[in-house]
Amino acid sequence: MGSQALAIVAGTGRLPELLANAATKMGRKVVLVCFNGYQPEWRTDQPLIEGVFEKPGNLFKSLHKAGCTEIVFAGYILRPRINPLKFDMKMVSLAAKLLPKLKMGDGATLDAVKAVFEGEGLNIIGAHELLSDLLAPSGTITKAKPSEDDLNDLKRAQEITAHLGNADVGQGAVVAQGLCLGLESIQGTDAMLDFVAQTSDNYRPDDKAGQGVLLKAPKAGQDWRIDLPTIGPQTIEKAATARLSGVAVQAQSVLILDPEETVEIANKHGLFIHCFEVEG
């Protein structure tokens, strides 16, 4: 990690702000890159470069001019509608390779985007390298602990997400009493939890057994530098509204944004947060 300016490609969620604050605290100059006309509300005085998907040449010129040698991706960015009439020369040269990837899974898309930035001499670093304090520790970090039923549900969820990962889809699932109540698609974890919240309790027939576990873990083989799963206070609130027993995340592989508040909210609702180690 150099002391040069750091570019933060800022999507939705709390992660970009946390990164900007952490980098600034380290004494680094921060440049924000925002696509799709997105204007972060939290920005104070960092310079902002407006990214236009059709004009990556302009973006690279601005990044080099600002002295950026490193770049970090943070938060979700909606895939754009691309207008070929607006392409700059750089995009013309990239289009044949890049555009087909945008219609594939998240992993394939991000790999392609990554290669483009690296080709420009920009070093991609992971959010977890700047925010290593926020990586999930090991063990159960709440007052509530997972029951044996919950651990069985977690095991089933791991089985399911392993297969989903092979299809390059999602990083999460909800399982209750062995039944899969939710599978993460492009809309993300919050949308999946809203869906589960609308599910009839008839799908959880035994009110004494586990009421459901949300699993979050990176896809196997996923490049952590660019799409690390995160949870935070809102995840827990939504898990509570979905009447789940708790949330399980892979230790050292998922960021917990605002960890104190996240644990506090889980304790208030009686949910567990269990950070499991992956064997082997």
Next chain:
Amino acid sequence: MGSQALAIVAGTGRLPELLANAATKMGRKVVLVCFNGYQPEWRTDQPLIEGVFEKPGNLFKSLHKAGCTEIVFAGYILRPRINPLKFDMKMVSLAAKLLPKLKMGDGATLDAVKAVFEGEGLNIIGAHELLSDLLAPSGTITKAKPSEDDLNDLKRAQEITAHLGNADVGQGAVVAQGLCLGLESIQGTDAMLDFVAQTSDNYRPDDKAGQGVLLKAPKAGQDWRIDLPTIGPQTIEKAATARLSGVAVQAQSVLILDPEETVEIANKHGLFIHCFEVEG
């Protein structure tokens, strides 16, 4: 297929009624079996046996007494809360093998249930054997045809459901412009389409490209006799509300309930219904 009485285990949806009508038309005596206190509204004069999960011994006695040698499963039945205090002797003998399966995927559960009925000398037949007229034909059966974009989305959906099937989850997915907008969990296709209907159009950035394909197909290795995927008028209405381009089903492997009405509704909304052949 004998001429003996046919037992229909009736769950939700239109399938049990269609089966009862078809069997009656063939001159067969029909006995309905209903679990969970479910009372079909469409029933006219078929005898009804109330199934109680804890007392399969009673059920088998009733089925034998009614002269049933064949049984067909139709429609979704919620998994019950099981009370061990109510077990009859038959259930006591089955419990150790059967109960753990109820917390596994659909396929594993149904295989276990199937083995129990077959062990009692009941021959399980598939809904499609009585309703072969309703099996999806080959080709596009609507005025609208899938575009090349739609066929690409179908291909991606097939890839995803193949992986989901390996996890013994779901029989369906929605893909638009290469992005997965929905994955079928235990709540079924209608719930998934309701979820997609709530999805922002920002996830379908190109309004000239495909707006999404619902794929329905049996899981690989699935026993068709017991859990054949179905679509019908309601599926198409919900696909239209979810602003999809159309619906793709595996030819000869999915039942289309009320096929004329289903096609008519698709034509009204400009959706395609494409019945694809599986290669190899």
